[in-house]
Amino acid sequence: MSTKPEAKRIEIPARVTWRKLNVVGKSLPKVDVVNKVTGAAVYTSDIYLSNMLTGHLVRSQHTRARIISIDKEAAMRIPDVVDIITCFDVPDVHFSTAGYPRETILGVCPNVDPRYMEDRTLMEREIRYEGEIVALILAENVQAAREAESLLKIEYEVLPHVADTGYALSEEAPLIHGGTGKNVIETEMSYGDLEEGFKKSTHIFEDSISVQGQQHTCMETSCSIAQIEPSGKVTLWSTTQVPFHIRRNIHEVLGIPMNKIRVIKPAIGGGFGERQMVQNEILCVYAAMRTKRSVRIELTREENIAYTSLRHPADITLKTGVDDNGKILAYQMYVRSCAGAYSGHSNYVTKAMCTKNPYKVGAMFFHADITFTNRPDSGAYRGYGNPQMCFAREYHFDRIAKELGIDPTDFRKQNLVQVGEQNPIALKSDWVLQSNGLQACIDAGKEAIKWDERRKPQGSKRYGKGMSAAMHVTGISAEPDFSSATIKLNEDGTVSLLIGSPDLGQGCDTTHAQICAETLGINIKDVNVISADTDVTSFDGGSYSSRQTFVAGNAIILAAQKVKEQVIKYAAEMTGQQRGNLDTYDGWIVRKENGRRVTSMADLAYFAAYKATEPIHICESASYNALNCPPAFAAHFADVEVDVETGAVKILNFVAAHDVGKAINPDLVTAQVEGAAAQGIGYALMEEMIYDGNAKLLNNSFTDYKVPRSTDMCPIEVIVVEAYEPSGPYGAKSVGEMAVAPVAPAIANAIYDAAGIRIPSLPFTKEKVRAAIKEKMAKEKKS
Amino acid sequence: MGKKYTITFTLNGAEHTAEIEAGTTMSTLLREILHQTGTKVGCDIGDCGACTIIMNGRAVKSCILPAMKADGADIVTIEGLAGKDGLHPLQKKFVEYAAVQCGYCTPGMILAAKAYLDENPDPTEEEVRIAISGNICRCTGYVKPVLAILSAAEEMRGEGK
Numbered sequence: 001m002s003t004k005p006e007a008k009r010i011e012i013p014a015r016v017t018w019r020k021l022n023v024v025g026k027s028l029p030k031v032d033v034v035n036k037v038t039g040a041a042v043y044t045s046d047i048y049l050s051n052m053l054t055g056h057l058v059r060s061q062h063t064r065a066r067i068i069s070i071d072k073e074a075a076m077r078i079p080d081v082v083d084i085i086t087c088f089d090v091p092d093v094h095f096s097t098a099g100y101p102r103e104t105i106l107g108v109c110p111n112v113d114p115r116y117m118e119d120r121t122l123m124e125r126e127i128r129y130e131g132e133i134v135a136l137i138l139a140e141n142v143q144a145a146r147e148a149e150s151l152l153k154i155e156y157e158v159l160p161h162v163a164d165t166g167y168a169l170s171e172e173a174p175l176i177h178g179g180t181g182k183n184v185i186e187t188e189m190s191y192g193d194l195e196e197g198f199k200k201s202t203h204i205f206e207d208s209i210s211v212q213g214q215q216h217t218c219m220e221t222s223c224s225i226a227q228i229e230p231s232g233k234v235t236l237w238s239t240t241q242v243p244f245h246i247r248r249n250i251h252e253v254l255g256i257p258m259n260k261i262r263v264i265k266p267a268i269g270g271g272f273g274e275r276q277m278v279q280n281e282i283l284c285v286y287a288a289m290r291t292k293r294s295v296r297i298e299l300t301r302e303e304n305i306a307y308t309s310l311r312h313p314a315d316i317t318l319k320t321g322v323d324d325n326g327k328i329l330a331y332q333m334y335v336r337s338c339a340g341a342y343s344g345h346s347n348y349v350t351k352a353m354c355t356k357n358p359y360k361v362g363a364m365f366f367h368a369d370i371t372f373t374n375r376p377d378s379g380a381y382r383g384y385g386n387p388q389m390c391f392a393r394e395y396h397f398d399r400i401a402k403e404l405g406i407d408p409t410d411f412r413k414q415n416l417v418q419v420g421e422q423n424p425i426a427l428k429s430d431w432v433l434q435s436n437g438l439q440a441c442i443d444a445g446k447e448a449i450k451w452d453e454r455r456k457p458q459g460s461k462r463y464g465k466g467m468s469a470a471m472h473v474t475g476i477s478a479e480p481d482f483s484s485a486t487i488k489l490n491e492d493g494t495v496s497l498l499i500g501s502p503d504l505g506q507g508c509d510t511t512h513a514q515i516c517a518e519t520l521g522i523n524i525k526d527v528n529v530i531s532a533d534t535d536v537t538s539f540d541g542g543s544y545s546s547r548q549t550f551v552a553g554n555a556i557i558l559a560a561q562k563v564k565e566q567v568i569k570y571a572a573e574m575t576g577q578q579r580g581n582l583d584t585y586d587g588w589i590v591r592k593e594n595g596r597r598v599t600s601m602a603d604l605a606y607f608a609a610y611k612a613t614e615p616i617h618i619c620e621s622a623s624y625n626a627l628n629c630p631p632a633f634a635a636h637f638a639d640v641e642v643d644v645e646t647g648a649v650k651i652l653n654f655v656a657a658h659d660v661g662k663a664i665n666p667d668l669v670t671a672q673v674e675g676a677a678a679q680g681i682g683y684a685l686m687e688e689m690i691y692d693g694n695a696k697l698l699n700n701s702f703t704d705y706k707v708p709r710s711t712d713m714c715p716i717e718v719i720v721v722e723a724y725e726p727s728g729p730y731g732a733k734s735v736g737e738m739a740v741a742p743v744a745p746a747i748a749n750a751i752y753d754a755a756g757i758r759i760p761s762l763p764f765t766k767e768k769v770r771a772a773i774k775e776k777m778a779k780e781k782k783s
Numbered sequence: 784m785g786k787k788y789t790i791t792f793t794l795n796g797a798e799h800t801a802e803i804e805a806g807t808t809m810s811t812l813l814r815e816i817l818h819q820t821g822t823k824v825g826c827d828i829g830d831c832g833a834c835t836i837i838m839n840g841r842a843v844k845s846c847i848l849p850a851m852k853a854d855g856a857d858i859v860t861i862e863g864l865a866g867k868d869g870l871h872p873l874q875k876k877f878v879e880y881a882a883v884q885c886g887y888c889t890p891g892m893i894l895a896a897k898a899y900l901d902e903n904p905d906p907t908e909e910e911v912r913i914a915i916s917g918n919i920c921r922c923t924g925y926v927k928p929v930l931a932i933l934s935a936a937e938e939m940r941g942e943g944k
Contacts, residue, residue: 002934004880029878036886037874037893039821039861046820219825219833219887219921269823269887270921301826505885505922667881671927675884678924702830702919710912710925 007670009663010444012437012723022586024518024730027667030510031529032267032503041267044223044237045298052225053082055287055297056145057280058135058152059307060127063694064161064174064374067125070135071153078151080144083291085136087123090286093253094118097278097344097377099245116185116343119177122253122283127156128176128341129376130696131307138287138295163695165315165338165371176341176372185339185347185370189354192363197330201321203404207396208318209760211388213338213689214311214682216381217707220269222279222308223298226288234285235262241275241502242542246282247534253282254289258534261285265532271504272679273380274308276544277344306700309379310689312349313338316392320361326406328415331361333389335368340377346370349378352385355425356741357393358438358471358633359415375695380544382676386472386741387683391762394468394745399758408749409442409451412469412635425477425629435733437659437723438469438633444719445657449637460645463652466749467637470742474661474725474734475547477629483552484538485559487516489567489618491609493587493602494526500540501552502532506736507668508548514664515553515729519560520567521584522601538621546734549664551626553729558622566618567601570608575599630725632733633659636677636742640750647770649685649751651714656742658718661725661733670718673739677716680743682708685763790854794819795863801850809845809853810834813860821861821890825919832918835891836860842898844917861890864897872935873897880931884922892918896932904940908933 006027035041072084096118123133134154139145162168162176168183176183198204218239225237234256240246243263251258268275280297287295299308314337321330335353339346347370354366383390401411416438417424423431445467455463475481486498497516503509513527530536540552564584571589572579575598583592589599608616639653656673663669686706690698699705724731744762752758757772785804792799794817803812810827813819813836822845825833829847836845837859838852864871870878873893883889892915899906899914906914911932912925920928 002930002937004934005930027881030881030883032886033878033881033883034870036883036889037861037870037877038865039819039890041886042820043823043887045824046814048815048818217919217921219831219885219919220823221825268885269825270885272921301828301831505883507884671881671884671923674924674926675922679921681924701828702826703828707919707921708924709916709919710929711916713912713925716924716926 007666007718007720009666009720009722010440012440012721021518021730023514023524024664025662027665028510028514028524030507031513032509043220043267043269044225044239045220047225047237049225049227049294052294052296053138053140053291054142054145055284055295056137056139056142056149057133057297058137058149059131060134061130062127062156062158063130063696064159065127065156066159067127067134068155068157074153075148075151078144078148080140081137081148082140082293083138084148085287085290087125087134090122091253092121094121095249095253095278097342099242099249099278101248120342122286129374130694131376136283136287138291161374161695163374163691163693165336165373168371168373169369176374183372187351187368187370188366190365194330194332194363194365197363198321201329202324204319204321205396205400206317206319207399207760208315209392209395210315211313211391211762213313213378214381214687215305215689215705216270216272216274217305218270218272218274221299221301221304224279224281224284225294225296226284227294228288228292233260234288235264236281236285237264237266238279238281239268239275240265240279240281241271241504241544243502243532243534244500244539245542246278249278250282250285254286262535265502268502268504271543272382273384273544276380276542277309301702302700305705306697307376309344309377311381312346312378312388314388316389318392318396320396320400322400322404326401326404326411326414328359329362331364333366337368337370338375338378339370339372340375341372342377344377345379349380349385353389355477356386356389356471356473357424358417358469360417373695375691382679382737383740384737386470387680387744390468390470390741391744391748394742395748395760398466398749398752408467409446413439413442423629423631425473425631431628434630434727435661435723435725436633437721438635440721440723441633441635441657441659441719442469444721445635445637445655448655448717448719449639449653460643462642462644462754464750464752464754465637465639466746466753467635468742468745468749469635470738471631471633472734472738472741473545473629474550474632475626475629476545481541481547481551481626482623483540483555484621484623485552485555486538486619486621487559487563489563489605491606493600493605494528495520495522497527497529497556498537499529499531499552499556500537501548502543504543506672507665508543508552511549511664511668512552512556515556516560518730519557520564522587526587546736546738549732550728550734551624553732555622555624557729558624559620562620562622563618566616566620567604570612571599571604573612574604574607628727630661630727630733632661632735632738634738634742636746638746638750640747640754642751642754642769644755644773647766647773649747649764649769651681651747654714655717655719656739657721658735658738659721659723660735661728662722662731663720664730664732666720669720669735672735673718674716676737676739677743678708678713680740681713683740683762684744684747688763788851790851792853792855793857795859803850805851807850809836809848809850812850813845819860819862823887823890825887832895833888833891835894835918837894837898840898840901842895859894861894864893872938873932876931876935877928880927880934882923882927882931888918888920892920892928900936900939904936906936
């Protein structure tokens, strides 16, 4: 009989001793899992309302064009067509698809031209990418909507377009946003004396790499459903990661007061950053307001792949100066990222490429050209700039280490940022790094992959191993990040935890329930989590930046401590014992000194509500403002086989060692690492958005856009390192996004180790690997 | 509206009659007419497997299955998998192994696995991977689902706890 495998866990001694944990640290089943395995979980796309109209999006077939006129008369005559909304109808209010408030944008990017912050309306009269929305047809059924589309007379003035970043930056390129003067936002960051650093260096290395666009391909396509009551109250169900940001955007664009807008995120079929922005929610609500009917806008898979945001394609050049021992003295980064047509998340994603760096580099300079093109927007995608730069940096550092004759693991270790040094995430803060398990990750991974053992070539097969290291944020890093939680104690001793953070499947409803139960001293079965409903739950920015466990988790601790204070106060009245002698544990009020049970939480709750001298409904809220952003760390190791005849790369073994601070739920930690690593493997070996000369996506289905299937995956060994983080809930940092970033470079470096080739662009397709091998063989022949 | 046809089929053990048009797919019939939304649609062209159901013992993709084909058939969907005694071993193991994240692919993957295990009760890991290769999962990297299916197979063979 096989048993469930447990991940290897390495605990780095905690500085604070907690009493024995009862709920936190256990691999408990997810709170919503039974609904999901029985088909009972309701997703947005499962909601069918009786009077619901289908919202059919009409998209431009031109890449860049001005809309002269739209004649909807013939289309409106189709029976069952109720309304058609065009760019000439929508409110003339600009907003940022990133969804952030203006203050956050200014905090992250103080020098950005406001035209790049709020750079679009619901439908623009100038089309900036193929597939941009031109009209919304509202009909009783999709057949009528399609027929109406064919009768819609749209007159375009077709304009010359910009298909790629190279052309976008040239003198002759047309301006994508008129009046801005150029198609680029330039940004720079630096510290130290770069020139001096390079002068002192005995070796200087330079590498240029490029990375492709990648799609999230959430399994549930983007869906919004809006319902309007005669009173004007609007309810919106959406596949969103940011319900509160969506509510604010609806308020700002449509002028509805916030208390009349209820945004609910039901079960959701994936997020990964795709839904960390405005999708079609505002348009859906606007359509419901116009028609006074419920409206559903659901994307097809083809629309979802082609026209939702993607991971930024980028060209990156790195230059590094080191001394003879491999100590980094100067580090320079040039990035050209493809923003697409609208800025959205591009400013922040591109800037984030600079700071997610686990090394001390002496002096640093970063320049980015965030470049507009006539393509669908690039945006937030798991890792948020990290996978691009991590590939470039770890590829580059592997070459430096190998050329200096230093073991790549030693090269990393000697340049790591250490506890007590400045937290590299925020350059201008006085944040200090309080935990770092990266060295332990490297050591454990090295052992697990059998770093020093080599396989002999067999026929055309070559074998090699490679590694990489990475760091990621735990919450948004450049701004105060806060979350709030509300906990209600019911009269039977169970609690309701109301929390704004949306669970996207990563399981934050469960980790939050565990944190709540642990702090309050109850069992997890007694916690009911109600999340991501703007009418009911307390405020939360949303599920992004791997922030839920840390930011919302800390808010839950604060709220639970306040509930516990009340519980003990009433328990003292109930039992006649001193408050200072009482504690809670495992569903009981206990004696602090020995844990002896005094009364049950159930009896206490009943007492507080019905028998106390001052009856009370114990209900407390708290907000947590993150005053630090403790980074999580990882080291990945790949063991690969390269077939030098076919160019095929097969991953034989993959080790992912992650410092998460504390695994609140170890199964959910390993699940995050495995899933993110799979997306990293897709990024490294097969996934690529391919556009034609008109910037139209050529591979918009799962037939042509290849994501890893079960037969493409290799074994993944996850090692959980727990370097206790003092500012984290029970010591926890983050894990969700981290594991995408180090995958591609670990594979790249293993390919070099196996076959002696360095491929500076993703993905490593057979064709590319084979071409590199041929080139290497030709060179060897010559010399 | 086109001509309506009447079909009769067994759904999760109960007989159903439905009025459908010739072009209606099985996934549309299940989700929009019978309101059984446990069956998901991820691509609508038979690529992703989220819509997998079991028809006459075989896993089929309901988004490209004309509902007319279900006339007289025995259909099992995720809603019908749990029995009187509780969850099916596959469902239990998906819970125990934390094999569910967003859960959108889960019904289809569980049903693909069930149809396969009914045919081959003692599969290798490689065989399980092939059996669910028509089911895309973007969350798990397939690590935990494959382990869960292998463990469920053991339990279904009577080797489990």
